[in-house]
Amino acid sequence: MSTTKLISWNVNGLRAILKKGFIEFFEREMPDILCLQEVKATQDQIEVDFPGYEIFWNAAEKKGYSGTAIYTRYRPLDVKYGLGLDHHDKEGRVITLEFDRVFVVTVYTPNAQDDLRRLSYRTEQWDRDFLAYVKSLEHKKPVIFCGDLNVAHKEIDLANPKANVKCAGFTPEERQGFDNIVAAGFVDTFRHFNQEPKNYTWWSYRTNARARNVGWRIDYFCVSGVLREHLVAASILPDVMGSDHCPVSIIVKDLFE
Known part of the structure; x- marks a missing residue:
């Protein structure tokens, strides 16, 4: 059995x-594939290369905003940037790598914003089009997608659900978007293994929330249903500091090399 570690952060x-331990984190974990969101930079602004890895980068047109990147030890067959839709693809939110047996997609889902001004765009356009995109990939081969999906799916996925029903990331519309992902056959890998509460991936910088573990689980690995048998483990790494999010990870077997 060959296993592969994927991390998203x-x-x-x-x-x-x-400046906050990223290189040490990488060298300690040595992921086979590392997917990053909200990089807020162009590739020429970052002087970090790891021997044996290729890097793929999708920067936003707006400086210092959004953006995604993937470090991979495996050379992909093909690389695509964005969803192929101009009204979505100026913010650097999606990278797709095609490998022999699977697609790996990193995604940074748009935030509805505190005043919900982007809620309709996020739920009526982005969520619909992103799901259609990954389902279209499935016509060719199974999909692993990961990233900050900016939604806590169920009440178990945030510390104070009752107080946040009308807040960005926990509105009924956004939660329905994740329901649609599950209904389309994708597996929330963490919940496949773990049904316990108090497992979060994002904490507000306010009110010492992280130290008190008053958080939200909004970062995910989701896989096509046919990949369920290839899942070995899914983890949250809350002790990794440096961002208001922590990394999430899966280990899969017999899909790479």
Whole structure:
């Protein structure tokens, strides 16, 4: 059996996190594939290369905003940036790598914002089009997608659900978007293994929330249903600091090399 470790992390600024232990984290974990969101930089602004890895980068047109990147030890057959839709693809939110047996997609889902001004865009356009995109990939081969999906799916996925029903990330519309992902056959890998509460991936910088573990689980690995048998483990790494998010990880078997 060959196993592969994939890690996803919203770093909230890669330039900033380079000064907060990112290289040490990488060298300690040595993921086979590392997917990053909210890199907030262009590739030429980052002077970090790891021997044996290729890097793929999708920067937003707006400086210092959004953006995604993937470090991979495996050379992909093909790389695509964005969803192929102009009204979505200016913010650097999606990278797709095609491998022999699977697609790996990193995604940074748009935030509805505190005043919910982007809620309709997020739920009526982005969520619909992203799900259609990954389902279209499935016509060719199974999909692993990961990233900051900016939604806590169920009440178990945040510390104070009753107080946040009308807040970005826990509105009925956003939760329905994740229901649609599950209904389309994708597996929430963490919940496949773990049904316990108090497992979070994002904490507000306010009110000492992380130390008190008053958080939200909004970062995910989801896989096509046919990949369920290839799942070995799914983890949250809450002790990794440097961002307001922590990394999430899966280990899969017999899909790479």
